[in-house]
Amino acid sequence: MQGNTACAEGALAAGCRFFAGYPITPSTEVAEHMALRLPKQKGVFIQMEDELASIAAVIGASWTGARAMTATSGPGFSLMMENVGYAAMTETPCVIVNIQRGGPSTGQPTLGAQGDMLQCRFGSHGDYSVIALSPSSVQEMFELTAKAFNLSDRYRVPTFLMADEIIGHMRERLAIPDSVETVERKKLEPGTLPFTAGVDGIPGFPGFGQGYGVHVTGLTHDERGYPAATNPRVHERLVMRLVRKVESARKEMADYQVTNPDARKVFISYGAPARTVHQVLHDRPGESLGHLRLRVVWPFPEFALGEFPEAEAFLVPEMNLGQVAREIDRHTDVPVIPVPKLGGDLHTPEELGNALEGAP
Amino acid sequence: MSFRDWYRVDRLPTIYCAGCGNGTVINCTLHAVDTLGWRWEDTVFVSGIGCSSRAPGYIRTDSLHTTHGRALAFATGIKLAKPDLHVVVFTGDGDLAAIGGNHFIHACRRNIDMTVICMNNWIYGMTGGQGSPTTPRGAVTTTTPYGSGEGVFDLSALAVAAGANHVARWTSYHVKELTRAIQTGLETPGFSLIEVLTQCPTAYGRRNKLREVSDTIEYLKDHAILLQKYNRLAAEGKPAPPDMFTVGEFVRRNLPAMGVPP
Numbered sequence: 001m002q003g004n005t006a007c008a009e010g011a012l013a014a015g016c017r018f019f020a021g022y023p024i025t026p027s028t029e030v031a032e033h034m035a036l037r038l039p040k041q042k043g044v045f046i047q048m049e050d051e052l053a054s055i056a057a058v059i060g061a062s063w064t065g066a067r068a069m070t071a072t073s074g075p076g077f078s079l080m081m082e083n084v085g086y087a088a089m090t091e092t093p094c095v096i097v098n099i100q101r102g103g104p105s106t107g108q109p110t111l112g113a114q115g116d117m118l119q120c121r122f123g124s125h126g127d128y129s130v131i132a133l134s135p136s137s138v139q140e141m142f143e144l145t146a147k148a149f150n151l152s153d154r155y156r157v158p159t160f161l162m163a164d165e166i167i168g169h170m171r172e173r174l175a176i177p178d179s180v181e182t183v184e185r186k187k188l189e190p191g192t193l194p195f196t197a198g199v200d201g202i203p204g205f206p207g208f209g210q211g212y213g214v215h216v217t218g219l220t221h222d223e224r225g226y227p228a229a230t231n232p233r234v235h236e237r238l239v240m241r242l243v244r245k246v247e248s249a250r251k252e253m254a255d256y257q258v259t260n261p262d263a264r265k266v267f268i269s270y271g272a273p274a275r276t277v278h279q280v281l282h283d284r285p286g287e288s289l290g291h292l293r294l295r296v297v298w299p300f301p302e303f304a305l306g307e308f309p310e311a312e313a314f315l316v317p318e319m320n321l322g323q324v325a326r327e328i329d330r331h332t333d334v335p336v337i338p339v340p341k342l343g344g345d346l347h348t349p350e351e352l353g354n355a356l357e358g359a360p
Numbered sequence: 361m362s363f364r365d366w367y368r369v370d371r372l373p374t375i376y377c378a379g380c381g382n383g384t385v386i387n388c389t390l391h392a393v394d395t396l397g398w399r400w401e402d403t404v405f406v407s408g409i410g411c412s413s414r415a416p417g418y419i420r421t422d423s424l425h426t427t428h429g430r431a432l433a434f435a436t437g438i439k440l441a442k443p444d445l446h447v448v449v450f451t452g453d454g455d456l457a458a459i460g461g462n463h464f465i466h467a468c469r470r471n472i473d474m475t476v477i478c479m480n481n482w483i484y485g486m487t488g489g490q491g492s493p494t495t496p497r498g499a500v501t502t503t504t505p506y507g508s509g510e511g512v513f514d515l516s517a518l519a520v521a522a523g524a525n526h527v528a529r530w531t532s533y534h535v536k537e538l539t540r541a542i543q544t545g546l547e548t549p550g551f552s553l554i555e556v557l558t559q560c561p562t563a564y565g566r567r568n569k570l571r572e573v574s575d576t577i578e579y580l581k582d583h584a585i586l587l588q589k590y591n592r593l594a595a596e597g598k599p600a601p602p603d604m605f606t607v608g609e610f611v612r613r614n615l616p617a618m619g620v621p622p
Contacts, residue, residue, distance in 0.1 A: 020436075044440045049463065053433035053463055056426065056430045059426075059434060060439075064445070068441070082427055212422065213401075215423045216424045226371060226417070227417065227425075
């Protein structure tokens with residue numbers, strides 16, 4: 001099965017019942033498969049007039065309690081940034097799939113890249129936090145899409161599946177499980193204000209049409225949901241909670257694979273480049289090579305670096321100019337060596353070999 | 361219930377300036393939903409950004425105050441995901457016709473089952489009085505200090521052309537007619553636009569020789585001409601003066617619609 005199709009199947013298995021999107025290469029197959037499958041599962045598919053509207057419709061649907069998703073790529077992703085901030089501010093669960101392509105601008109519509117990793121983290125204005133997952137195989141397109149819904153519902157935060165054209169258009173065997181674990185949104189306890197959060201920083205969800213009479217606004221709001229945009233303390237309290245509810249749960253939601261923890265030279269990767277790293281470790285069995293493969297990239301699990309106590313260098317192959325390498329460097333005294341690759345081709349094993357030769 | 365029971369009383373008073381027409385439009389809307397016997401639990405008010413878009417904050421139903429121009433796209437998601445809900449959108453001329461213009465024509469084209477009430481005051485009030493797509497030619501705003509040189513959108517004509525099932529225009533002076541038109545809109549399956557010309561004495565009136573609140577209301581009263589009369593005069597070869605604008609029901613039809621509850 002194709003990666004993009006597996007993504008759509010993962011969403012359906014997770015109970016996604018609403019998809020709004022706009023055609024864009026190389027993500028279109030996600031929408032096409034949802035258009036085919038959703039109406040037969042009592043779900044709703046709608047092709048909106050643009051990506052601004054697509055994510056807006058997804059957020060609206062989510063407030064009725066539906067699991068809702070959109071899928072796009074670079075230029076469409078840029079358009080969505082406005083309402084990514086709205087979803088973060090209003091704590092609306094939603095899943096945004098980005099099948100990354102070469103940028104900036106229209107760039108390379110048909111070729112893969114990982115150039116949107118910082119945009120997904122910081123792309124809308126103001127301070128907030130998000131969750132981002134990165135699949136390295138068709139199987140993970142299915143699994144991590146399903147997982148994205150659980151994380152988004154659990155933490156009430158926009159959650160990104162940051163795939164790329166290579167994984168999206170790859171064809172591999174997919175094993176579909178009999179059932180997929182699903183996490184429900186936390187209920188709003190009677191007598192609790194709609195935006196009063198528990199110790200985990202997550203308020204209960206007062207879905208529309210259930211008699212809550214909730215007011216939802218992108219303005220700075222108090223625990224009642226009412227605008228309090230000129231109150232400095234309310235703003236600080238709200239934004240700190242939006243960030244902390246995600247960042248303080250880094251361990252809880254961490255998802256990574258460790259290979260050879262005693263290694264001296266350690267690759268850190270996510271998405272398509274992990275496949276080349278896998279090949280390099282296979283080709284060089286005698287060398288002390290390790291691999292940290294991130295499935296959840298944001299919030300960044302800095303404690304995972306401690307899984308490699310003997311590490312003398314972290315090599316980070318990315319299909320960008322070192323967007324996550326910069327984050328890794330922030331958390332360690334071990335030398336971090338970005339191995340950037342632009343243009344749409346995967347790193348070759350030789351290129352990673354050359355990077356190893358140059359490492360301290 | 362009375363229309364008063366629909367208010368979120370702990371949010372009052374509103375942020376609106378003295379003499380603003382928006383309160384009149386909200387009252388007429390709540391009269392209409394109350395007359396129809398709608399339950400607040402089954403009703404959602406949605407809005408974008410601007411003075412008009414603050415209205416849902418004062419209504420006790422579930423309400424979604426969204427981003428500038430995007431209210432109709434959010435409302436589309438709500439209505440398609442849960443067609444049982446009544447969806448009503450408050451918007452303004454800047455929100456609907458400028459930044460939200462594309463969402464507007466596409467919501468009409470899809471004929472999504474919702475009622476959109478546009479408070480058209482020819483100006484961006486909340487940001488202090490900038491020109492909008494409905495600012496009349498020659499009008500003075502902070503961004504057209506020498507008089508607007510741009511053409512204007514006829515929002516109702518746009519909605520008719522784009523495929524809405526029900527379109528009507530009234531003013532803040534015509535409260536009875538407006539309330540009835542909103543009620544018709546709420547009852548009509550498919551997309552309904554109620555355009556309400558209304559006064560903004562603070563940002564528009566005082567720069568355009570309509571200094572008193574009543575000046576704009578008098579203007580609206582004197583320059584509104586019923587669609588049927590306008591057409592009759594035209595047929596008789598005696599067209600209405602060019603500074604008159606038509607009010608009334610422009611279309612009520614039953615084109616295929618989306619999001620209508622089964």
